[in-house]
Amino acid sequence: MLPATCENASSIIPSLTADPQLNQSTVSKTRSAFNDKAVVVGLYGVPGSGKTFLLNRLKRELGQEHFAFYEGSEMIATVIPGGLDEFQKLDEQEKVYWRQLAIDTIGKKCADSGQVAVVTGHFMFWPEEEEAGWPVYTQNDLQTYTNILYLDVPAEVVAQRHLEDTEKIRPSTSVTHLCKWQQAEKTQLRRLCREYDILFSLVSPHMLLNKVSTLLCDFRHHTEEYNLSQAESKLDEAIIADQGQLETMLVIDADRTLAAEDSGALFWKEVSNLRRSRDDECTLKTLFGGPLGYSYTAFRQATLLYEETADDQEFDALCQNVASAVTMHPEFVSLLQLVAEQEHVGAVVVSCGLRRVWEKVLEREGLSKTVKVVGGGRIADGFVVTAAVKAALVARSRDTHKMYVWAFGDSPLDLDMLSKADEAIVVVGEEQTRSKTMDAALMNAIDNNGLRACQAVLPSNASPRLNTTKLPLIQLTENEFVDSVLCRRYRHASLQVLHATDKPAAKLLMTPMRDATVVGPPLLNAHKRVGFYLATELLAGAIGVEEYTIPHVQGHDTGGYRLFHEQQTSIVALMRGGEAMALGVYEAFQRAMFVHATLPKDIMLHHLQGQLTVLLVDSVVNSGKTVVEFVQHIRNLHATIRIVVVTGVAQAQSVSRGSLAQALAGHSNLSLVALRISDNKFTGRGTTDTGNRLFNTTHLP
Structure with a gap:
């Protein structure tokens, strides 16, 4: 890759594959590992792209303590007696020898000094009258370079520089030919670099x-x-x-584990749509399916692909678009919300993918403060996550930080991580999206490497992997599973109570509810108003809201708000006294599911699957016996779902130290929202019963 002059190249090679210097079988399996080589960086680009100008500026910018800067042609002149004049007289085979000696000399100098070599050079020359260009690289170049940066300067700019350059006489070259020349160099260099473990970037x-x-x-x-x-x-x-309070850590893979989507594939789809073109050489599928596999070098190359695709601002915008298209499995959302309430249990997402995407996804779910992301995607992140890194982080959590580790993953890249954990959960998605190579790798890990794991199938109607004897089924929302995650340090959770007792609005709203003369439809309407008020005033604050796009009356789009995960919320009207108030809540949250329930068993598993929040609505909570029965039934079906009890009035002692508080003390992710808290222990009967007053049945026995 060190240059010869275009005018004196003594042979023409019609295509890269015809180059006798490159026999693919000579890609040595035993050559020095990437990390053992001196760092030698090539600066490449067609003549006139500014390599020499950049080299001189870098020399001034970085200094020469840690870096050594070389003009390729000058190095050839140094090693050959007689300099470039003598070199130009040689035949092509003799030139190869001196080119190899020049790059070998650079590599040895930098290995001895510890400096990083920065070398300008040419990959090929291509006179416009020729059908193909001739490469001027050697096998030694490919074995010496660790990195190649290609100056991707617009052909129009290069052509203008040719016209304005008074120091170097270059043949006239059209913009069209320069474009073709650049494209050939970029395509061939990208392929060669991957075959020879060289990091390449435009x-x-x-x-x-x-x-x-x-x-x-x-x-x-x-x-x-x-x-x-x-x-x-x-x-x-x-x-x-977390100041040393953690005893248990959940280490979770991201893509196709936390969610069904692959954020990397979505990112490159966004890039393709933005550029209105697709370069298959710049996709992760092509990269990881090539000679580099899933090596450290491959993940570093992926980072360079992200770097060359977008600047920081555009990259962040692309990540936002990708995050918007990613939907976390509700089972994980519920589990991580529950973990967030624990002082002794933590969670970290360890992703081979894009850190920024998953931070945005977790932020949208309200989990970014408690669930951190270890991942890369940009040079500024400082590292890449490989399969080995995942395994090392699990081992560090377990051995150095002395934590009990649960690991969750879905692909062969996660198997080492799973094997290092105290508890391993293989997340299994739908057949059309799950890893196609996992079954064989998983079978081998279980049969030959001692892996012991369970599987969580998401969604629940997907088929399991292998068989449920070899890989037992668990559900992330089952009480038994949740208890096993939290059991290392149990802590009673107090019942969170939100109420509006002293607010003027509450005093106005409660008046018709307490007025004995208000019955039937007027009382129904009063209860509905209270339900709507509690939904907008207290529930929206407790659960949170999310922004979405709505059409503005002036003809443009603007931002509107709705309950956080409103469509994944179930409103349960405890019949019959809770129905009117529940309808008021429903009026505020119109995308929610509405369920009637007279007895706990009326709430079925399908009312909870895929949901994140259940609102249990009753007009009055006295002893709380009914509420306790419903909560316990729901927890038996779904151990992590958020439960909010919504009521017009709650008896003070029952929610502070009475039977309700005691019965619900061990239930996390549970709260109560009331219009008012009352010290009155009165329980309605007959004409004073709320249900009878609502439906004009006070005369019935």
Whole structure:
């Protein structure tokens, strides 16, 4: 890849695959590992792309303590007696020898000094009158370079520079030919770099110096060992923030585990739509399906692909679009909401994908303060997450931080992580989206590597993997499972109570409810008004709201608000006294599911599956016996779903230290919302019973 001059190249190679220097069988399996090589970075681009200008600026910017800068042609002149004049007289085979010696010399110098070499060079020359260009790289180039940066300068700019350059005489080259030349170099370099474990990236003219400086500094110190230390530091930060209170840690993969979607695939789909074109060489599927596999180098290359695709602002916008298209499994949302309430249980998402996407997804779910993301995607993140990193972080949580670790994953990349955990859960999605290679890898891990795991099937109607004897089924919402996650330090949860007793609005709303002369439809309407008020005043604050797009009356879109996960909320009217108030809540949350229930058994599993919140609505809570029975029944069906009891009036002692408070003390993710709290222990009968007053049945025995 070190240059010869275009005018004196003594042979023409019609295509890259015809190059006799490159026999693919010579890609040595035993060559030095990436991390053992001196860091040698090539600066490439067609003539006139600004390589020499950039090299000189980098020399001034970075200094020469840690970096050594080389013009490729000058290095050839240094190693060959007689310099470039003598080199130009040689035949092609002889030129190959001196090119190899030049790059070998650079590699040895930098291995001895510990400096990073930055070398300008050419990949091929291509006179416009020729049908194909001739590459000028050697096998030694491919075995020496660790990184190649390609200056992707618009052909129009390059052509203009050719016209304005008075120091170098270059053949006239059209913009069309320069475009074709650049595309050939980029395509062939990207392929070769992946075959030879060389990190490759396009660098656009925008912010060229700053970008290249940042990349060179990253290349200088980034090794697999450094990468792991950075990831471990990130994990430690998340654990230390909890001040040593954690005893149990949930380590969860992201893509196709927390959600059915693959955020990486969604990202590149967004990029394709934005660019209105698709470069298959720039997709993760092509990268990981190639020679690099799922290696450290492959994940580093993925980071460079993200870097060359978008600047920071555009990248964040793309991540926002992707996050908007990702829906977390409600079972995980419920579980993580429950974990968030515990002082001794923590959770961290460890993702090979995009950290920023999953932070945005967790933020939308209200979990970003308690669930941290260890992941990469940009050079600034400082590390990439590989299968080995995942396993190391689980081991560190268990061995260094002395925590009991639950690990959740879905693919072969998660198997090492699962094997290091105290408890391993394989998350199994629908057949058309789940990993196609997992069954065989999982079977091998169980039969030959000692893995012991259970499987959680999401959604619940998907078919299990393997068989349920070898890989037992569990449900993330079952009491038994939740108890096993939380059991290392049990702590009674107090009943959270929100009420509006002293507010003027509550005093006005409660008056018709207490007025003995108000019965029938007027009382029904009063209860509905209370339900609507509690929904908008207290429930929306307790559960949260989310923004969505609505059409503005002036003809443009604007932001509207609705209850957080309103469509995944079940409103249960406890019959018959709670129906009117429940209808008021329903009027506020019109996307929710409405369920009538006279007895706890009227609430079925299908009323809770896929839901995140249940609102139990009754007009009055006295002793709380009925509420306790409903809560216990719901918890038996779904151990983590949020339950909010909604009532017009609650008896004070029952919600503070009475039977209701005692019975519900062990239930987390539970709260009570009331219009008012009353010290009165009166229980209505006959003409004073709320249900009888609502439906004009006070005369019945």
